[in-house]
Amino acid sequence: APAEQDETFELALITDIGTIDDKSFNQGAWEGLKQYAEEKNISYKYYQPTDKSTDAYVAAIDLAVENGAKVIVTPGFLFEPAIFKAQDMHPDVKFVLLDGFPQDGTYTEFRIEDNVYSVFYAEEQVGFLAGYAAVKDGFTNLGFMGGMAVPAVVRFGYGFVQGVNFAAAEMGVNVTLKYKYLGGFGPSADYQTEAATWFQGGVQVIFAAAGGAGNSVMAAAEANNGKVIGVDIDQKGESTTVITSALKGLGISVYDALADYYAGNFKGGESVSLGVEVDGVSLPNDFSRFTTFNKAAYDAIFAKLVANTDNIRTNIKKDTDVTSASELPVTNVTVEVIG
Amino acid sequence: MNVKKLLSNRSFKSASASVFAILFGLLIGYIILLISNPAQATRGFMIILNGGFNGGLRGVGNMLHNAMPIILTGLSVGFAFKTGLFNIGASGQFILGAFTAIYIGVKWTFLPSGTLWIVAIIGAMIAGALWGGIAGVLKAFRNVNEVITSIMLNYIGMYLVNFLVVSTVFDLTRNQSISPRAAYLPTGGMNILFPFSSANIGIIIAIVVAIIMYIVLEKTTFGFELKAVGYNREASRYAGINEKKSIILSMMIAGALAGLGGGLLYLSNTGKHIEVVDVLASEGFNGIPVALLGLSNPIGIIFSGLFVGHMNMGGFYMQRLRFVPEVIDIMIAIIIYFSALSLAFKSFIENLSRKLGGRAK
Amino acid sequence: MNVKKLLSNRSFKSASASVFAILFGLLIGYIILLISNPAQATRGFMIILNGGFNGGLRGVGNMLHNAMPIILTGLSVGFAFKTGLFNIGASGQFILGAFTAIYIGVKWTFLPSGTLWIVAIIGAMIAGALWGGIAGVLKAFRNVNEVITSIMLNYIGMYLVNFLVVSTVFDLTRNQSISPRAAYLPTGGMNILFPFSSANIGIIIAIVVAIIMYIVLEKTTFGFELKAVGYNREASRYAGINEKKSIILSMMIAGALAGLGGGLLYLSNTGKHIEVVDVLASEGFNGIPVALLGLSNPIGIIFSGLFVGHMNMGGFYMQRLRFVPEVIDIMIAIIIYFSALSLAFKSFIENLSRKLGGRAK
Amino acid sequence: MEYVIEMLNITKEFPGIIANDDITLQVRKGEIHALLGENGAGKSTLMSVLFGLYIPEKGKIKVRGKDVKIHNPNDANDLGIGMVHQHFKLVHNFTVLENIVLGVETVKGGFLKMDDARAKIVNLSKQYNLRIEPDAIIEDISVGMQQRVEILKMLYRENDILIFDEPTAVLTPQEIDELMKIMKRLVEEGKSIIFITHKLNEIKAVADRVSVLRKGKYIGTVDVANTSKEEMSEMMVGRKVIFDISKGEAKIGDNVLTVRNLSINSKVHGKSAVHNVSFDLRKGEILCVAGIEGNGQTELIYALTGLLPVDGGEIYYKGEEITHKSIRYRNSHGISHIPEDRHKHGLVLDYTLSENLVLQTYFLDEFQNKGFIKFKSRLSNAKKMIEQYDIRSGEGPITLVRSMSGGNQQKAIVAREVEKDPDVIIAVQPTRGLDVGAIEYIHNQLIKQRDMGRAVLLISLELSEVLGVSDRILVMYEGEIVGEVDPKEVTQQELGLYMSGSKRGAGYERKETSE
Numbered sequence A: 001a002p003a004e005q006d007e008t009f010e011l012a013l014i015t016d017i018g019t020i021d022d023k024s025f026n027q028g029a030w031e032g033l034k035q036y037a038e039e040k041n042i043s044y045k046y047y048q049p050t051d052k053s054t055d056a057y058v059a060a061i062d063l064a065v066e067n068g069a070k071v072i073v074t075p076g077f078l079f080e081p082a083i084f085k086a087q088d089m090h091p092d093v094k095f096v097l098l099d100g101f102p103q104d105g106t107y108t109e110f111r112i113e114d115n116v117y118s119v120f121y122a123e124e125q126v127g128f129l130a131g132y133a134a135v136k137d138g139f140t141n142l143g144f145m146g147g148m149a150v151p152a153v154v155r156f157g158y159g160f161v162q163g164v165n166f167a168a169a170e171m172g173v174n175v176t177l178k179y180k181y182l183g184g185f186g187p188s189a190d191y192q193t194e195a196a197t198w199f200q201g202g203v204q205v206i207f208a209a210a211g212g213a214g215n216s217v218m219a220a221a222e223a224n225n226g227k228v229i230g231v232d233i234d235q236k237g238e239s240t241t242v243i244t245s246a247l248k249g250l251g252i253s254v255y256d257a258l259a260d261y262y263a264g265n266f267k268g269g270e271s272v273s274l275g276v277e278v279d280g281v282s283l284p285n286d287f288s289r290f291t292t293f294n295k296a297a298y299d300a301i302f303a304k305l306v307a308n309t310d311n312i313r314t315n316i317k318k319d320t321d322v323t324s325a326s327e328l329p330v331t332n333v334t335v336e337v338i339g
Numbered sequence B, C: 001m002n003v004k005k006l007l008s009n010r011s012f013k014s015a016s017a018s019v020f021a022i023l024f025g026l027l028i029g030y031i032i033l034l035i036s037n038p039a040q041a042t043r044g045f046m047i048i049l050n051g052g053f054n055g056g057l058r059g060v061g062n063m064l065h066n067a068m069p070i071i072l073t074g075l076s077v078g079f080a081f082k083t084g085l086f087n088i089g090a091s092g093q094f095i096l097g098a099f100t101a102i103y104i105g106v107k108w109t110f111l112p113s114g115t116l117w118i119v120a121i122i123g124a125m126i127a128g129a130l131w132g133g134i135a136g137v138l139k140a141f142r143n144v145n146e147v148i149t150s151i152m153l154n155y156i157g158m159y160l161v162n163f164l165v166v167s168t169v170f171d172l173t174r175n176q177s178i179s180p181r182a183a184y185l186p187t188g189g190m191n192i193l194f195p196f197s198s199a200n201i202g203i204i205i206a207i208v209v210a211i212i213m214y215i216v217l218e219k220t221t222f223g224f225e226l227k228a229v230g231y232n233r234e235a236s237r238y239a240g241i242n243e244k245k246s247i248i249l250s251m252m253i254a255g256a257l258a259g260l261g262g263g264l265l266y267l268s269n270t271g272k273h274i275e276v277v278d279v280l281a282s283e284g285f286n287g288i289p290v291a292l293l294g295l296s297n298p299i300g301i302i303f304s305g306l307f308v309g310h311m312n313m314g315g316f317y318m319q320r321l322r323f324v325p326e327v328i329d330i331m332i333a334i335i336i337y338f339s340a341l342s343l344a345f346k347s348f349i350e351n352l353s354r355k356l357g358g359r360a361k
Numbered sequence D: 001m002e003y004v005i006e007m008l009n010i011t012k013e014f015p016g017i018i019a020n021d022d023i024t025l026q027v028r029k030g031e032i033h034a035l036l037g038e039n040g041a042g043k044s045t046l047m048s049v050l051f052g053l054y055i056p057e058k059g060k061i062k063v064r065g066k067d068v069k070i071h072n073p074n075d076a077n078d079l080g081i082g083m084v085h086q087h088f089k090l091v092h093n094f095t096v097l098e099n100i101v102l103g104v105e106t107v108k109g110g111f112l113k114m115d116d117a118r119a120k121i122v123n124l125s126k127q128y129n130l131r132i133e134p135d136a137i138i139e140d141i142s143v144g145m146q147q148r149v150e151i152l153k154m155l156y157r158e159n160d161i162l163i164f165d166e167p168t169a170v171l172t173p174q175e176i177d178e179l180m181k182i183m184k185r186l187v188e189e190g191k192s193i194i195f196i197t198h199k200l201n202e203i204k205a206v207a208d209r210v211s212v213l214r215k216g217k218y219i220g221t222v223d224v225a226n227t228s229k230e231e232m233s234e235m236m237v238g239r240k241v242i243f244d245i246s247k248g249e250a251k252i253g254d255n256v257l258t259v260r261n262l263s264i265n266s267k268v269h270g271k272s273a274v275h276n277v278s279f280d281l282r283k284g285e286i287l288c289v290a291g292i293e294g295n296g297q298t299e300l301i302y303a304l305t306g307l308l309p310v311d312g313g314e315i316y317y318k319g320e321e322i323t324h325k326s327i328r329y330r331n332s333h334g335i336s337h338i339p340e341d342r343h344k345h346g347l348v349l350d351y352t353l354s355e356n357l358v359l360q361t362y363f364l365d366e367f368q369n370k371g372f373i374k375f376k377s378r379l380s381n382a383k384k385m386i387e388q389y390d391i392r393s394g395e396g397p398i399t400l401v402r403s404m405s406g407g408n409q410q411k412a413i414v415a416r417e418v419e420k421d422p423d424v425i426i427a428v429q430p431t432r433g434l435d436v437g438a439i440e441y442i443h444n445q446l447i448k449q450r451d452m453g454r455a456v457l458l459i460s461l462e463l464s465e466v467l468g469v470s471d472r473i474l475v476m477y478e479g480e481i482v483g484e485v486d487p488k489e490v491t492q493q494e495l496g497l498y499m500s501g502s503k504r505g506a507g508y509e510r511k512e513t514s515e
């Protein structure tokens, strides 16, 4: 039918066909886009590239543009080189690049044009919050399991260690923390075994920043009376052992970016790291699974981070600051880095 | 009986061939360890040899759980081998079984909770059998090489399952299937034997099924006829056997075994889900070395599946030392595959010497 | 010449069988479209038929690039077929070729820049040849079924490449290989013909290689020997052909072709990297339907590779409409695999009628 | 007259050919009914129809006077019809016992019950003097024993209509005699037999009547007693066939092939298959190595042609030692080899006739240039040979050899091996399974080669061939040469004594095993 010939989709998301990154990444972004589009009754669609290569990503972007896209959301750092190219090819189209900054593919040339909004998340801040909450809730033997040592995961981990330390120092206690990158993001009996070993060895709670591998940690927790801190989205539905989750405001930031665009102030040319100040990261607003930690305590530490009291926020070390979790400046935590 | 003596003698010889092959594979693995990290090689090797035992009872339980799906895909491949077919399609059958089990586990909650998992694994077997049956029908009626069809059916099956997961039992936020909580397998006492491990009734089912397969193949006329068709289709036809039916049934049984493996694995309460990614289920392919090492004998396959599971656990615990995970992966792969391949050498020699023995009499 | 007439007649017949098969596959695809979204089925189908042309010259260029690796793995599988071998190992050979090319491209920058890519793809071919050769040696000297060895070598190859990437050319933050910038393939004028597309000299190389393979198989005594060994190993030995050497060479050539495919794909300046994940390279398996559709004839494989590339692009452009990507995936897979499988039917019939023709005279 | 089998107006078509064209075959109860016809005449097809393997387009079948429909071997079995196929249908890695019970297993609750079956088989085996070993694996036993297994299969099933499709083509003369005896015994017990063979003296020996087919058509049925061999073959071929092999005196020349103390260890049982064999082959003679199958002839030939490595001794060809030379060296320096198994060794069935005709010469300058095939000369070579050797096929040079009849496949091999202009032709069972016309042709070729001054080394199990064609006979027994005899003087009985190891010639006495 000729009417269909003109069917266009104004908002687009390109998937990255599953990367080493957390699988929820596509989805979180997609939900923000979908929510905004449906509220405002704007047409939207997602596209799959034919291949995992920059060219294929660019081709998919082109297809989206040809199909009427005005704003294109690309989740994940694998899109960096594609956006680097696409920003010049489609100056009239806006791009929201999550977790990445446009670069030429070899990290030699970094350049962001006016039609690109680059969004990072302050994972170290939410990691900090999670660690703080756990220790405040009385846990003294903690663990961190990251998927792989990619920057976002490293930031989660470092933040967690420092949050744990901050709370322990506040309370004047000493705690221990096991720290490990699993080597993968998929669920596996091996990870489950490892997690079970930790719980058996006395670890009370594990922060699992490991995508689907987190499910294996949860299964181990269920069998061993342990607790888990989820990641990216609110995971309390996945298992009763999940006490809280380190949220990244993927949906919110996409939603906000789109709202800005339609309000005429798209933040083109900017690269931001969304932290607590803008609700870029947070813990979920449900504290029922904590015993002593509660909303008031959370709001207090959150406010401190927002206000950057005593440089608390800016003092949090990130992935680029130290090369190993064992080098983090801690006073009340014994960090055991494994592997 | 003279026959019985000879048979037992034969299986003894065969088993020793497998052991020899495994020793060879381990030797190669040790050499690799020595090259990559001489200082910790021996300790690493000891950890590998200890396999699941490194983790105490729990480690053993996890080893059993690890072995369960590959025992079943190994049985699938081995059963097909015995009946003259090369089932490369276990991967597709496995994942269709997995999907069907999850689907039933999630959707048919109107069934009483104690029976749901049973219905779900029966469904998994049926799905696997149908998928395997396609290759069987094409072979029986069109003489299309089952290697070709079953490889392609792996891919079609994978895409089909992705599509079905997305349209029926999808966890949108995780891009994977929903947990079939109501159909989780009972532990079957394994939680008592191996506390805190992933082991459940699945491994018991796998072993029972292996024994049943052994009886079917060796003691029944049905198995006798299937093997005859496998060895010589023409001769069986002349002997009055419906050889088309036999081929189709062989592939269906092989498919059912792989499908059962998929069902049991994904109904285990271990937080495993079908991810919607374009990747073939590796359990299907891992059945091949398991079947080879087990000499396609169902009882042998129990042991070779346990061996492979044991090695995988050993590799896991080796991370205690300073080995790069990729080195461990490749070493475990080499131990397993070299064992299986060196067996091919050995069985070749064995074969010769068997002929010799037969003639000498 | 009477012979030539007949020959062309035969290949004409075969080609028409392929066309028939493709039409059948497309029909099934259309039916799936009708079921899933009747309103847009016909438009969607037109988009699929248009394939790369939906994207103008650029789309065609991308289609060519998409077809390049599978033409080469198709040649690998098809060449082995012609010489009586079943090369399921193209995946492993492919990824080893890819790694070797990247390694040379990243590390051997002391070579003059114009020649680096050439050295790199030669390296890729050698790596693929060696990997394929292992299965060949085991087949030649131990009569180990090459299907078994090459499947296992796929897994060993994958783990090996993961390990090698991590230890030599690793981009830690992205968990993938470094870009071999200095060895990127020249465009070979493809950028002028198909502006802004990914196409480069690779597709030209693939086609030239296919033609060379055709000549080797059909016009040279070397090909005559290889095929003779494939058809009847014993008779070839009787005729004085070194049949062990032939088998090994066949597998090495097959491996070199797959390795070349890997090298060319990963040396293309398209931002593609080897990811360190436990997943077999799918290009190797995709060579199987390509070889089948091309009837293992190198020239036929060029066309069937282009057809598969065309379908993939068609699926991509179908996203213009409201189809769920998962539906598109499964439909494209079904078109390709059903085409290839229905060909098995067709060639069976063809075969019969050929016999008939031969007898009738 | 009571017929047990009546096949009336049977027509069976294959794509492009009418294999059975309105054929009628009537078999009386208790008779041995021979079926005769050239290669490809349609005999096996007709029997396959009777056994339920093919469904005919036209015609009907009556068994014991009743109209029946036979759709598969099971139906045939239910009617008491059993068949020993031309190429045995046995499961090679099953035991004798397992093969016999296959398809009619004795069962108890789904489980195999072998003991009763074993007792019955051992009993039958004794009763008919079949001497089988129930637990031997098929691939380990001789062809003759495999034949007996096939017979036991029929007896075990209590069939009383038995079809033998060319059972004698692969048997030794002794085994043939035994089979004849068994067949006679079976008809004495009231069973009826349909017997396909190309050997007219076998028909003469056992058959009561013979039906003749030619090119798919029924020619007629005659009483064997009243019909001469010549008449039968004329019915079959449509012309007269000369049975006596006419040949002149041999003009013996120099030694071309000298074998000294040759020993080969068997791959199968590790013992020596060929033990200390020495002989000379001279120009202008046909030297026959006679012997019962399995006495080392195959290994000897493999060693001479290079297919099998030698464990001791030397082989000289025209004075040059070739013991360790490659196969190619030998077959390109004047040693031709007509192999025993034409499908295994002689031909690449999926290559065309023209390709098969250059299988050992494709690399010569005549057929290639810098590695590229000269298609024209390959084609003209094929045309020349087709013409000269009367190789008949559907499409001439480009016919796939697989689709040619056995006789013409054999002719193609003979043509190729003779046309190489060899000094030595090693011909192993060159007429196995061929019809009389084809045999006549090949015998004439061998003699012609001899008369041209070439040396022929013939291996044959067929005593008439051995005695008729050769100029000199060496007998092999258990890997050793046990005597040399003159075909003009020796009798079949005497030859048989040598072959069975009961007699040794002068100079061939058993050596002490101590050495």
Ligand SMILES: Nc1ncnc2c1ncn2[C@@H]1O[C@H](COP(=O)(O)OP(=O)(O)OP(=O)(O)O)[C@@H](O)[C@H]1O
Pocket (backbone or CB within 6 Å): C359, D014, D015, D017, D018, D019, D037, D038, D039, D040, D041, D042, D043, D044, D045, D046, D086, D406
């Ligand atoms: N399955 C088949 N398909 C096609 N043609 C066939 C088939 N079986 C037999 N034929 C053809 O039918 C004809 C008769 O074959 P058949 O095997 O009956 O001959 P035969 O008399 O048994 O010959 P021989 O003496 O060589 O055994 C031959 O031309 C043969 O090529």
Ligand SMILES: Nc1ncnc2c1ncn2[C@@H]1O[C@H](COP(=O)(O)OP(=O)(O)OP(=O)(O)O)[C@@H](O)[C@H]1O
Pocket (backbone or CB within 6 Å): C355, D039, D040, D044, D086, D402, D403, D404, D405, D406, D407, D432, D433, D434
């Ligand atoms: N695959 C095939 N395709 C075409 N024709 C075939 C095929 N196989 C056999 N034939 C034909 O079928 C007929 C019977 O086959 P069979 O193998 O019995 O040959 P044969 O002439 O009896 O040779 P032999 O004497 O060696 O048994 C022959 O004419 C042969 O050419």
Ligand SMILES: [Mg+2]
Pocket (backbone or CB within 6 Å): D043, D044, D045, D086, D165
């Ligand atoms: Mg016949």
Ligand SMILES: [Mg+2]
Pocket (backbone or CB within 6 Å): D039, D086, D166, D406, D433
């Ligand atoms: Mg014959």
